[in-house]
Amino acid sequence: MRDPSLRRSVTLFRAFLREQQDPEKVYALLAKDAADQVERYLPVKDRVVVDVGGGGGYFTEEFQRRGAQAYLFEPDPHELGAKPPEGSVVADGYLLPLADGVADVTFSSNVLEHVDDPETFLSEMARVTRPGGLIYVAFTNWYSPWGGHEWAPLHYFGAERARARYERRTGKPAKHKLGENLFAHHVGPTLRQVRARDDVKVVSARSRYWPFWAETVAKVPGVREVATWNLLLILRRCP
Numbered sequence: 001m002r003d004p005s006l007r008r009s010v011t012l013f014r015a016f017l018r019e020q021q022d023p024e025k026v027y028a029l030l031a032k033d034a035a036d037q038v039e040r041y042l043p044v045k046d047r048v049v050v051d052v053g054g055g056g057g058y059f060t061e062e063f064q065r066r067g068a069q070a071y072l073f074e075p076d077p078h079e080l081g082a083k084p085p086e087g088s089v090v091a092d093g094y095l096l097p098l099a100d101g102v103a104d105v106t107f108s109s110n111v112l113e114h115v116d117d118p119e120t121f122l123s124e125m126a127r128v129t130r131p132g133g134l135i136y137v138a139f140t141n142w143y144s145p146w147g148g149h150e151w152a153p154l155h156y157f158g159a160e161r162a163r164a165r166y167e168r169r170t171g172k173p174a175k176h177k178l179g180e181n182l183f184a185h186h187v188g189p190t191l192r193q194v195r196a197r198d199d200v201k202v203v204s205a206r207s208r209y210w211p212f213w214a215e216t217v218a219k220v221p222g223v224r225e226v227a228t229w230n231l232l233l234i235l236r237r238c239p
Contacts, residue, residue: 008033012030012033034062037208041134042104047069048069048071049070060085068105070087075093093108093121101128101133106126112137112138126200126235144228146229148163149175163177190231198238202233207230
């Protein structure tokens, strides 16, 4: 399946440059794009969608607009904002308050890099997904140009140095600190871990934002750690 157009990629990259200035517009655009990606594999209308770690609820609201029964599970009440979407629950992604196999789609966008134990996190996503259901996981890998988040790309010169430089330049503390709420996860080890599991099948592993050769880039060791930018995994829950 081919990835969408170059125009789409350019639009997203330009939006990321405005994230600090206009986060609502940026995340609304990203939510629409992510829902489009999910619906290339499974229509969400009348489906149960579990959004794990969805912050302000942009993704949950987009799925709800498309007719899904979408629910947000977010561990940080401050991230939910003043008006979280209906169906929001304060809950840890390591231990979701859900029965086995209740979700048609389990969704996680840019959460895995904030998780210390990604294998346990993925196991919990798989647990709550019905057999044959879809698991969507996308994360910013550490050697991506955006790996350091607000202090990228200076993270290439060391996390502590980059963070200190950011704080000197902006005069405010950085939101993320390596080893506390940001972790250095990589494309190669993540792919090996996922492919070794017997509870999910990898449907697609590709760069989330690249328009061309997206799956090819993710197959090249070394190159993929930088060029992937953001790894997107589409997984199918095994019976």
